[in-house]
Amino acid sequence: MTPREAFGRLLRRHGPQHWWPARTRFEIVVGALLMAQTSWARVEESIRNLRRAGLLRLEDLAAADLPRLRRLVRPAGLHRAKPRRLREACRRIRAAGGLDAFLAGDPGAARRRLLRLEGVGEESADSILLYVASRPVFVVDAYTRRLGERLGWFRGGTYAEVQRWFRERLPADARLFNEFHALIVAHGKRHCRPRPRCPGCPLLDSCPHGQTQVYPARDSSKGR
DNA sequence: CACCAGGAATGTA
DNA sequence: TACATTCATGGT
DSSP states (O other): OOHHHHHHHHHHHHOOOOSSOOSSHHHHHHHHHHHTTSOHHHHHHHHHHHHHTTOOSHHHHHHOOHHHHHHHTGGGSOTTTHHHHHHHHHHHHHHTTSHHHHTOSOHHHHHHHHHTSTTOOHHHHHHHHHHTTOOOOOOOOHHHHHHHHHTTSOOSOOHHHHHHHHHTTSOOOHHHHHHHHHHHHHHHHHHOOSSOOOTTOTTTTTSGGGGOOOOOOOOTTTOO
């Protein structure tokens, strides 16, 4: 199955996702910074806390005091890193003249700028480029890897390699990349768990998951 | 209880 | 470069 075919099936199955789920572009950045290794529900809860506290703006977060910030975003975990990184990122974006200025220039330059922010790795940088700056950048996350591996598209590979796999097979269209990634996540949350515990997947003929063979279990002797 | 979540930084070889 | 480990909260 080609990525285009998978996209069509996912879209038919789940419908348009209207990503990124956020009220403002700045909220997307905040969400990306809080997202690492936690569930989206925890990120939403943290963002609600920030909004209720009236801190959900670049200037306010840049000036917020750390103990208060720590309390508000505590649901997102990693409390020794995320609050400080969030405030520091806001300060550097502000110093650059705001979000638009920070993301200006060619995508490569903007990406390197994002990657210099502590707490922003490749996926977060690309998510911001795609969902905030509307750049045609394919975002690779855990669900993307699982879907691709279970469909036999690729096995393992670095972030750049997986990203290139998609880029070489799809038109460089920000709207397509936006919807595709959103659909992969929406689908993955239901059907692409780390260990396939979905023998009775309801999507057998109407979604990519049904076309796959079982993904081999990870070696439990080295995990933990 | 074990495992996981829309990763990233750090350390090691 | 390529992996392994750590981070921390809350859900299943």
